[in-house]
Amino acid sequence: MPTPPRPAPAELRRDPLPLRGRTALVTGASRRAGIGHAVARRLAAYGASVYLHHHVPHDAAMPWGADDPDAVADSVREALGAPGARVVPGPGDLADPTEPARLVATAVKEFGRLDILVANHALSGSDGALDDIDAAMLDAHWAVDTRSVLLLVQAYARSRAALPPGTPGGRVVLMTSGQDLGGGMPGEIAYALQKGALASITRSLSTTLVERGITVNAVNPGPVDTGYATGEVHAAVAERSPAGRWGAPDDPARLIAWLATDEAGWITGEVVTSEGGFRH
Template sequence: MSPFSGDLRRDLLPLRGRVALVTGASRRGGIGCAVARRLGAYGASVYVHHHVPHDRAMPWGADSIEAVVGSVREALGEPGARVVAGAGDLADPAEPGRLIDAVVGEFGRLDILVANHALSGSGGTLDEIDAEMLDAHWAVDTRSVLLLVQAYARSRARLPEGIPGGRVVLMTSGQDLGGGMPGEIAYALQKGALASVTRSLAGALAGRGITVNAVNPGPVDTGYATGEVHAAVAARFPGGRWGLPDDPARLIAWLATDEARWITGEVINSEGGFRR
């Protein structure tokens, strides 16, 4: 058997004809929007999930979803590709299944799942955490992701055999690196659970032609840090700047292509050399 496979010529639209779901894309300045734009630029149609009440309650506030959709639409690389937005509170255990059904109902199938959403704030120190805080992060950051992957896998099982492009990308954090995240115990716990389960999910879905990977984007400038804190974090990058939303988005979009078809079960750090 030849050690070489595939055409070495690169397709400028490697996701042409495929359908992606990006969760937690409520703001133009967030990672979710950047991922949706990259996937769209590679040729995919994109379903943008949002939960505006969450961002509205945060210091950075919420964008108009029309503006987010417009930003993704202007990045589309394939004339026939489309962008659709849908709301949903993933703390509801029934919502992951409804969301996958909505995407399949709109586009006919789902190829790429990027579980970008998370509960922000209220991560808590060891002294501060309580059962309610832990349960809230479990429901949004972990349980909903696993239920999304389950519903996604079931939707792929209904497709004819041989359809390529099954991809799942989870989002973890830097809880396993350096000094950990002692100020955000509840958040770090649930993100750590996603990192730990990545290889198990990859093993479960490999037979269906689906890859599963997790990405740790490191500190990304999405508007949550200002002033001295912002400057102190920037100084810990060799390049002297924070990560931008498009930095992890480039990696995630590449993982969705056929060029990454042999990469699965991995937790990949995309931190620009950040020093802890």
């Protein structure tokens, strides 16, 4: 088998807008304190147009409360790096099995095609330890955390199938967690189960889609300070990091944005842990 040629010097120079002309859908990008918002800002700064999915009722029911979707979108627009690139926010309840296909179709209609899918959303709450969980909790997490992600990937892959062969930029990034590290997540059985399923299916999805020029990877961002922990819990987690702090949303966002670029085209089927050396 022939060896790929060495890159020319010009190819080694980093393009400041490596996603110029590309389009992205980022789910769960509903709070300026969240990972989805940070990912969207990075993608926008790299030149992409971004569709921001949000589900305000979910956040409104959580202790941290909801953010203003228009303010989130404005924050991402401030980071736009390429002339003509756009940011479009839109709602969607991904517990509805018809919503993933509708969401992808909406993004494709808005931008003409969809290059990058970052499935960042997840259900918070409605969980517990082994003795606390019930069928309703398991079903709720399955519907949002796993079923909707697979249906999003399916709809995304079908949308890419309509593009000319060799169209560059096909990228899928899933979000997993630390469910298989250290002591696991014994207090969040339903969540850990579904996040484990995403990590497990990453390799199968990557093998399925490699012939279409689509890479599929999963990222475990570790403990990221998105406003859900305070007090002693916050301090205890920080103490277990060599840096003495939680991850910031932009820490995993830099990795995810890089995985969306052509530089990461050889990386697929991987579960990448980005925890800053966190000691489980």
